Amino acid sequence: MFFYCKRLNKHINRTADEKMFDSLLQPVTLGPTRLRNRIFNPPHGTTLGRQGVVTDDLIAYHLARARGGVGLIIMESMTVHPSYGFEEAFLYAGSDRIVEGLNRLALGCREQGTPVFGQLFHAGRGVRLSHDGSRPLSYSASDMPDERYRVVPVPMPNDMVWELIESYVDAAGRLADAELDGVEILASMGYLIAQFLNPQTNLRDDEFGGKLDNRMRFLREVLNRSRQRIGSDKTLGIRITLDEKTGKGMPAEEMIRVCQALEADGNVDYFSVISGSSSAPDGWIHVFPPMSVAPGFVADDAARLKQAVSKPVLVAGRINQPQLAAQIVDAGKADMVGLARALIADPEFIDKMAQGRAEDIRACVGCNQACVGHRLAHYPVSCIQNPASGRERQLGEPRPAARRRRVLVVGGGPAGMKAAAVAAERGHDVELHEKQTVLGGQVNLAAALPGRAEFGGVSTNLQRELERAGVDVRLNSAVDQSVLDKFAPDRVVVATGAVTRLPEVEVDGCDMVDAWSVIRGEARPGRNVVIADWSCDWSGLGVAERLAREGHYVRLLSGGSVAGESIQAIVRDQWIGVLHGLGVEMIPFARFHGASAGSAFFEHMTSGEAIVCEAVDTVVSCFAARASRDCDWIDSIDGLEVSRIGDALAPRSVEEAVLEAVRLAVEI
Ligand SMILES: Cc1cc2nc3c(=O)[nH]c(=O)nc-3n(C[C@H](O)[C@H](O)[C@H](O)COP(=O)(O)O)c2cc1C
Ligand code: SF4
Known part of the structure; x- marks a missing residue:
């Protein structure tokens, strides 16, 4: 069966497998915003903004995902009020300075067919940042401490609560002024609004505490007033958590009642469901679920909410394969599925899926290393498998090689595989020799540990990249002079990894x-x-x-x-x-x-x-471990350009191996 793909401007033969994703590729409407498909990029802090405003790096980052075909981008949390400003870490929607860059970002993505929403956020008591090294005051509904940062918050004075509400509304107005298509209010993961909703963290006795109607007043006022401010031609949604995965979380039944009441108010266009809480280690693990957490683990929560409301329900959480995404939508558990890390690992996920190339998707393995790890350490997000993520302007689109060269890569671990794939993709003639019978190097060791099999995906993904790029892979082949004589390389890349050693005791x-x-x-x-x-x-x-x-x-x-x-x-x-x-x-x-x-x-x-x-x-x-010296003899060959990357240079992790491989291969 053939269909016409506008993006590729050609007819594509569709197999049964490809039709499996049809439901995901159907348009959907969130309030006034029509989306081309049912996949959204959930909000995720990128650390690509600077001093609270959008940068060209952040625009390039989102454009890459929009070009990759995602239906909707919901931008990272933006802070709204000086009591949780932290402009070094967050975009700051509490100032008009945000508008110009946001506008460029939104228009650029819209040109690619992807509407952009912005998310508004205040962490409440969950403060880990500082302006000057001293611990700033944190504010919450009450003075209940959390179990993650061990912070005792100041109960927010009543007039400050009203001021905060106005800050959200002003910030929503700025997003509308920047021509974003919608605004999402973060009321999830145990942050400020969730602290007001939760009877265990809200012990107030004013109009914002006590019965559920009072505890939800903060959120309701934000939504009602924001709707008035942004008008009816913008989408307004909320992000909520049904299961905080920690003992002191908000009960799911109450959260469902909140959603029903907000739906009845008529201001909310969608509900986005996520899991976990920032308030305790067990809850936090589920906010950024590692590979030990089951893929799609929030889908049943979304299904539960979907039974209780009529507005569209969105879900995210360890959805890293198109088949799983399709199952969730096909089963009616959610109207849209979110891919945060999956699109960090592969911005072209959706296009590949739509073009019948699902096997080319570089699946996220849930290691959290370069995405969450970088973000929490205040560095730009990236991916151990895809260093171009967060570095789009430097590594995003490798240019074709000016002169075709013969590149010999020694070693089939992540560094060697990536260097070979990128060099071949750029047009070089590449041979990769691995002395073992399998590719993967240390990835195979890590994947052999209990519960870590998914890490093996790093090697599987790279093998697919080698195939696609047309690299000539030779297994069971230790490089010696005869290999050099036969292939006659212009360039050698040594990626022989590391060897283990025992301490001298x-x-x-x-x-x-x-x-x-x-x-x-x-x-x-x-x-x-x-x-x-x-x-x-x-x-x-x-x-x-x-x-x-x-x-x-x-x-x-x-x-x-x-x-x-x-x-x-x-x-x-x-x-x-x-x-x-x-x-x-x-x-x-x-x-x-x-x-x-x-x-x-x-x-x-x-x-x-x-x-x-x-x-x-x-x-x-x-x-x-110690850098392998297997190929030291190659270094001394006159006139041959030899480069050493990854663990063969100094033992570190897959992230550095792959990054060094790309940096080298784009320059050959
Ligand atoms: C680096 C990073 C930063 C995140 N920052 C936010 C955020 O600003 N706001 C938010 O609601 N969720 C944030 N999240 C959570 C994601 O929206 C998403 O719910 C979570 O990553 C699970 O989805 P995934 O498995 O598709 O990555 C972040 C996730 C990541 C990986
Ligand atoms: S670094 Fe790991 S968890 Fe993060 S996007 Fe890449 S593969 Fe996924």
């Missing part, structure tokens, strides 16, 4: 093995295991989990303030919860000194006191 009376050999199944630890975790990354946590699940007694002694200190905090926190449940003993700040007669010796890294672990059968070492 004395160990007797028990075994010492390295973590990688345990993961590969080559080493078989005894029952009582001590993990000497210098690296504080996935290897210590993962090996601890694997061995504890197999019945070993595991002690994890880490060389940082917490196990997993080097990986993204949400992934780490969730993992530590798993280890706790498995009975793994965790000791921080432990420097390994060796083992003797069945005891392993550590020193506390701040107090200097001895930590002795007795009755040890095996020490598993997670020590610093």
Whole structure:
């Protein structure tokens, strides 16, 4: 069956698989705004704004998603009031300075067929930022502290609540003045408006506290007045949470009653459902759900709300495959599905899906490293698999090579694969040699750990990129002079990764093995295991989990303030919860000194006191890997340009390997 694709200006043969996505590609209307399809890009802080206003980098970021075919962009949270301004981290809609850049962004995306909404936000007590290093006052409905930042807020004086409401309304007006198509009020994830709604965080006795009608007054006033300010030709929606995934969350039944009451008021055009809360670690894990959280885990909440209201319901949360997105819409669980990280990983997700190239989608693997990790550390968002994300203006569209060259890539880990794919895409003649029988390098190790199989997607995605780019891949091929003679490269890229090593300490009376050999199944630890975790990354946590699940007694002694200190905090926190449940003993700040007669010796890294672990059968070492020197001989060949990238330069993570690969490959 053929259909005409306007974007490609040609007829496309549609198979049954492609028709699977038809429902997603149907237009939908949110209030006065008509959208070309049912996929939206949910709000996500990018750290691409500067001093509260839109930058060219932020415009380029959103244009890439609009060009990729997304139906709607809901921009990142914008703050509305000086009590939670933080213009270094957020766009600030409390000032007219926001209007000009927003307008350019909105018009640019509209030209690509994608309307843009803006989201308005105040964190209330959830303050982790500072203007000068001192902790600023935080304001909430009451003085109930949270469990994440351990902040005791000031109960907001009554006149300040009214001032805040006006700030939201003024900010909504600025979004309308900037010609955005709609405004979303964030009333979810335990932030300020949710703190007013929740009876456990709102203990007020004025008109904003007590019965539900009073607790929802803040939100209702914001919506009613915003509607008057922006008029009926703009969409007005709210983001809500039905399940905060923490003990002190707002009950779902009450939130549904709030939605019904707001719908009856007639000002809300849609409800966007998400899960989790900023107020506690368990809730927070679900705001940025890592790969341990089931794909599409919010869909049933959306379905529940959909039964109770008649306006469109939107949902997001670990939707990273087009098949899952289609199932949610087909099952009538939601009217639209949101892809935040999925579009960070692949801005062309929707076009690929629509063109019958779903297998080309670079699926997000839920590692949180370069997206959430960067955002929470105040750097621009990116993706470990797609460094052009957040760097659109530098790496977005690699230009075709000026001169076709013969590029030999040595090593088939993420660095080598990415360098080869990008170089070939630009028109070079590329051969990739991997001495193992499979591609993937350390990704295969990480993916072999319990609950981490999805990480293997990094390798699968890159293999697809190699195929598409036409790279000649040679497995089981250690590069030697004969390979060089035969291929006669103009350029060699050494991406041979890292090799494991053991610390230089004395160990007797028990075994010492390295973590990688345990993961590969080559080493078989005894029952009582001590993990000497210098690296504080996935290897210590993962090996601890694997061995504890197999019945070993595991002690994890880490060389940082917490196990997993080097990986993204949400992934780490969730993992530590798993280890706790498995009975793994965790000791921080432990420097390994060796083992003797069945005891392993550590020193506390701040107090200097001895930590002795007795009755040890095996020490598993997670020590610093070493850059592979396999191809040092190539460096000395006269006249051959050789570059070294990724772990072969210095062991780090997939993120740096892939980034260095792209930076190199766009310059060849
Ligand atoms: C880097 C990042 C920043 C985010 N910032 C916001 C935000 O400003 N406002 C908001 O409502 N949600 C925010 N979120 C949550 C997303 O909108 C979305 O609900 C969440 O990422 C789950 O969807 P996903 O699995 O498609 O990524 C953010 C998510 C990410 C990854
Ligand atoms: S960094 Fe990881 S979680 Fe973030 S978008 Fe990329 S693959 Fe997804």
